[in-house]
Amino acid sequence: MNLKNISTSVPKKDHKGKVSGQLAYISDVKVENMVYGVLYRSPIAYGKIKSIQLPDLPEGYEAVGAEHITGPNYVKIIKEDQPIFANEWVNYIGEPILMLVGKDLDILYRLLDEVKMELEEHQAIFTLDEAIKQKSSPGVTMASYEFGESLESISAIEQGACQIIEEEYNTGYQEHVYLEPQGMLGIYKEDEIVVQGSMQCLYYIKNALITALACGDDDVRVVQSPTGGGFGGKEEFPSMMACHVAVAAKAVKKSVMLVFDRSEDMVVTTKRHPAKLKYRTALDKEGNIMSMCVEVFLDGGANVGLSSVVLQRALLNSAGVYKIPHFHAKGYVLKTNTVPNGAFRGFGAPQSFAGIESHIGHLSKRANIDPLDYKRKYLVQQGDPTITKGNFRDPILMEDMIEDLLNASNYKKKKAEFQTFNQQNQRYKKGIGTSLFLHGCGFTGSGERDHIKAKVKLYKSKDNQVSLKISNSDMGQGIFTTLSKIVAKELDLPYEEVLYPYPDTKEVPDSGPTVASRTTMIVGKLLERAAKKLKAQWLTGVEQEVTEDYVHREMIPWDEKTFTGDAYPAYSWGVNFVEVEVDTLTGNVKLEKVYANYEVGKVIDDRVMKGQIDGGLAQGLAYGYLEKMTSKEGRIQQKSITDYGPPTSMDVVTIQSKVFDNPYADGPYGAKGAGELTLIGGAPAVQAAIEDALQTSFQQIPITPEVIIESLWMKEGEEG
Amino acid sequence: MEETIIAYRFDRLEETLSQLNKANCAIVAGGTDVMVMHKSRRGVPPKITKPIIFIDHLLELKQVNQNGNDLHIGACCTYSELLRDPLIPMPLKKAIKTIAAPAIRNRGTLGGNICNASPAGDTLPLLYVYNAKLLLRSVNGDRIVPICEFIQGVRRVQREPNEILTEIILPSVLEEGAHVVFEKVGNRNADAIAKVGFAGYIRTKGAVIEDVRFAFGAVGPTMIRSNEIEKKLLGKTIPVTDMDIAKVVAAFDKIIKPIDDQRSTAIYRKTVALNLLRYFLTNSTHIQHI
Numbered sequence A: 001m002n003l004k005n006i007s008t009s010v011p012k013k014d015h016k017g018k019v020s021g022q023l024a025y026i027s028d029v030k031v032e033n034m035v036y037g038v039l040y041r042s043p044i045a046y047g048k049i050k051s052i053q054l055p056d057l058p059e060g061y062e063a064v065g066a067e068h069i070t071g072p073n074y075v076k077i078i079k080e081d082q083p084i085f086a087n088e089w090v091n092y093i094g095e096p097i098l099m100l101v102g103k104d105l106d107i108l109y110r111l112l113d114e115v116k117m118e119l120e121e122h123q124a125i126f127t128l129d130e131a132i133k134q135k136s137s138p139g140v141t142m143a144s145y146e147f148g149e150s151l152e153s154i155s156a157i158e159q160g161a162c163q164i165i166e167e168e169y170n171t172g173y174q175e176h177v178y179l180e181p182q183g184m185l186g187i188y189k190e191d192e193i194v195v196q197g198s199m200q201c202l203y204y205i206k207n208a209l210i211t212a213l214a215c216g217d218d219d220v221r222v223v224q225s226p227t228g229g230g231f232g233g234k235e236e237f238p239s240m241m242a243c244h245v246a247v248a249a250k251a252v253k254k255s256v257m258l259v260f261d262r263s264e265d266m267v268v269t270t271k272r273h274p275a276k277l278k279y280r281t282a283l284d285k286e287g288n289i290m291s292m293c294v295e296v297f298l299d300g301g302a303n304v305g306l307s308s309v310v311l312q313r314a315l316l317n318s319a320g321v322y323k324i325p326h327f328h329a330k331g332y333v334l335k336t337n338t339v340p341n342g343a344f345r346g347f348g349a350p351q352s353f354a355g356i357e358s359h360i361g362h363l364s365k366r367a368n369i370d371p372l373d374y375k376r377k378y379l380v381q382q383g384d385p386t387i388t389k390g391n392f393r394d395p396i397l398m399e400d401m402i403e404d405l406l407n408a409s410n411y412k413k414k415k416a417e418f419q420t421f422n423q424q425n426q427r428y429k430k431g432i433g434t435s436l437f438l439h440g441c442g443f444t445g446s447g448e449r450d451h452i453k454a455k456v457k458l459y460k461s462k463d464n465q466v467s468l469k470i471s472n473s474d475m476g477q478g479i480f481t482t483l484s485k486i487v488a489k490e491l492d493l494p495y496e497e498v499l500y501p502y503p504d505t506k507e508v509p510d511s512g513p514t515v516a517s518r519t520t521m522i523v524g525k526l527l528e529r530a531a532k533k534l535k536a537q538w539l540t541g542v543e544q545e546v547t548e549d550y551v552h553r554e555m556i557p558w559d560e561k562t563f564t565g566d567a568y569p570a571y572s573w574g575v576n577f578v579e580v581e582v583d584t585l586t587g588n589v590k591l592e593k594v595y596a597n598y599e600v601g602k603v604i605d606d607r608v609m610k611g612q613i614d615g616g617l618a619q620g621l622a623y624g625y626l627e628k629m630t631s632k633e634g635r636i637q638q639k640s641i642t643d644y645g646p647p648t649s650m651d652v653v654t655i656q657s658k659v660f661d662n663p664y665a666d667g668p669y670g671a672k673g674a675g676e677l678t679l680i681g682g683a684p685a686v687q688a689a690i691e692d693a694l695q696t697s698f699q700q701i702p703i704t705p706e707v708i709i710e711s712l713w714m715k716e717g718e719e720g
Numbered sequence B: 001m002e003e004t005i006i007a008y009r010f011d012r013l014e015e016t017l018s019q020l021n022k023a024n025c026a027i028v029a030g031g032t033d034v035m036v037m038h039k040s041r042r043g044v045p046p047k048i049t050k051p052i053i054f055i056d057h058l059l060e061l062k063q064v065n066q067n068g069n070d071l072h073i074g075a076c077c078t079y080s081e082l083l084r085d086p087l088i089p090m091p092l093k094k095a096i097k098t099i100a101a102p103a104i105r106n107r108g109t110l111g112g113n114i115c116n117a118s119p120a121g122d123t124l125p126l127l128y129v130y131n132a133k134l135l136l137r138s139v140n141g142d143r144i145v146p147i148c149e150f151i152q153g154v155r156r157v158q159r160e161p162n163e164i165l166t167e168i169i170l171p172s173v174l175e176e177g178a179h180v181v182f183e184k185v186g187n188r189n190a191d192a193i194a195k196v197g198f199a200g201y202i203r204t205k206g207a208v209i210e211d212v213r214f215a216f217g218a219v220g221p222t223m224i225r226s227n228e229i230e231k232k233l234l235g236k237t238i239p240v241t242d243m244d245i246a247k248v249v250a251a252f253d254k255i256i257k258p259i260d261d262q263r264s265t266a267i268y269r270k271t272v273a274l275n276l277l278r279y280f281l282t283n284s285t286h287i288q289h290i
């Protein structure tokens, strides 16, 4: 297949294996001399381990714990606060303490039940609200940032304001529910440990292993196995499992397989940070915004992990797509004794967009202006500064995208129709809501230049077959396909003839993690350049190799201390319109129509993009009204998919979407990031639609039937 | 160490019953509850200690017959089969469509839903308002028990170890004139466990209420139905007055005692259950009147 237009869809590289069910995931793999591992976990939320008593272990069964770690006892992520095996303090229910290994899972489960432990329990912090109250106690604030206009000048503006509006907004957990639960295999060999499994970031794992095993670069090797979904859940979490299986494999000199079942996965793996967002906005007589202060609190869970970076993105998006005259923001990551929270598609931005869209929507109601009209007054334009004194330097197509959806959805007419419908129907109420959003593509600030330093390699064999040698994971999102297309097109080769094998750190350089909507834009661009280079040097019948390194385009330099400069090289944009029908007797929300326009520079494959839109938006909508996870005294309550309730095909409607072209110079064929963007607008649009239907305001997501019924019931109570 | 599992699969009901009479066995119809109940952690097969006896294939248990105005449904009819059967009343089909998803509906049976006796069994509210009778058979013969006596609590039924539920009888269900409503409230539209279930039944002669029944699911250990409350409405004319509606709602308010759990809250369950009752009383009695 030759590629005329890069956007034209091709069959996905991994299509056949997945559709036929032939592809082996990690839990399908068996290797010689393999045993299983099961984790003994903390039964309490906070306390000190006094003693551990193991049952008599039958022959071939062994216990592995902190004493077997050759390096320091922490999982290398950013800070050194996450033990591989907790051996002194435990900080959350489910924290791994030791691993039992052996041939038979049935026996291992029985032995797990027989482990006895003496603990000294301490007073735990269970909720974000408790943590906020104690935020000045030692260890509770794990990270914080502050930036924007000085509070003195804001307070001077507030003096002259007609009204000051304060709102507090809460967002809940979100669970990734990747189809394939987490799994990792540590293969024992005389001269190396090979760790293979479901993952997004091969070199994060490799670096964690080098630290944990205190070994050399050649002593460990990381290989990605087919990965059934990640959504950020397989960004940093797999590093811990990799340390577990590698330490165990080395200790028992056997290969060790660790696979979670769904309930274990739901209870102990990272989730989206629950957040509290506080807004304080000064308005003039007409209801125009004079200034705004935002405070963001993230529930980090028991250790910091990537939470500080998540907070950065939450703060960078705290003003949404709006140009607010005078703006100040501050944020905290707070420690609670609950399961650690981590990366999740959107990385802090979904919380902020849900909050700011909700707040702006509520301000528009006060001003008696249609929310969309009100939002458009403040929409940023090309050339405007960002809230960190960076610049929106590329064209912004938001106005066109909005106009297009106003027409497609028949917005004005719908509003009128819904009003009539709602007057006539006692039980069901219809509403329409909108959201405007963006996503900064790639790592924040100078991350690519200073931390990642991506390198890509193209290898050409004697028979002229070209392979991509990069460390990025296809986890279902389609980069096997899109990145191969880019290389094929540059080299004028049929797409089928370009290979992209599952990455293995022995073979591939560090082209960075598969996160942050960076892969297509950053790695894709490097591959485009590498392909150009290879083409220029092409020698038929000769083995060849080319590499390319990341080159930073200097803009307004990012300063993490002052939080100033260009936080991102480029932004992708989106507009969602959502229509719902709410059953006022049950509080159930039915999606009726969903419209979505996006601008991601240039689409590399139409169908892959549609996959991101449909999946991302379904996940984002569900975050707003459907998926509900709670923690009670440090224990996650929903342990099954049914109880958590992600949407089924019966819950989502056909998503009518369009993608606008706006090529970006530093992306391959003009492409920017698309993966996270599609999630972000779902929740705020669904909230606005529910509010429109019920003519009320909510201060939280998810807006579950329980929340709706409580609000309707309270309203009735007030009236009566 | 290999484990031996004893399993029986006879061609005929009679042989099945005689085996059941000899030894206490775990009856497996569709297996969709049994397998979940005995599930082990990952990688370990389910543990069922008793010998297993399969009944899902027994033709004697897969018939749907009309007998006068009564409907006889074989206990091992799967949901998918019932959805295709023209004799099955529409409200029951509506309830079945809310159960699980197609794969489970291809296996799960009506008899299994009853014998499993979950408070969230989705066919149960309707079967209660239909006054379903259950035909239980053993080597000693048949007996017929009303569903409300058979189901005694959460996963507790009044079945002798040697008995099989063979038929579900819905008396007079094929008679014209009754208006029946079913509503399931779950967290999503498929593969959801009910947070509240409601079934309402009303039959009028002219404007006079001859019969009225209500059942609530997932708001107590088993279905909640009250003949006493229902009686209060007999002989009244429709539309039911606001005062009578308020009385009925208040009476149920006293006996519906749901719980908080990982799926919902007690207050939500109760509010919604009463909302659905009120709506049924307001609207169903109106529609009929018009």
Ligand SMILES: Cc1cc2nc3c(=O)[nH]c(=O)nc-3n(C[C@H](O)[C@H](O)[C@H](O)COP(=O)(O)OP(=O)(O)OC[C@H]3O[C@@H](n4cnc5c(N)ncnc54)[C@H](O)[C@@H]3O)c2cc1C
Binding pocket: B026, B027, B028, B029, B030, B031, B032, B033, B034, B035, B036, B055, B075, B076, B098, B099, B100, B101, B104, B107, B108, B109, B110, B111, B112, B113, B114, B115, B116, B120, B121, B122, B123, B159, B163, B164, B165, B166, B191, B192, B193, B194
């Ligand atoms: C993914 C999933 C989703 C589900 N969703 C729903 C849902 O939405 N709503 C709902 O109500 N249920 C749901 N269920 C539960 C289940 O599918 C139903 O209860 C179903 O009707 C059980 O029927 P079965 O034939 O599979 O029962 P089985 O599992 O075979 O049996 C259930 C119990 O009844 C006994 N039994 C069965 N038949 C007889 C008989 N004829 N005589 C005597 N004893 C008998 C068995 O011994 C066992 O104790 C779900 C289950 C799963 C796995």
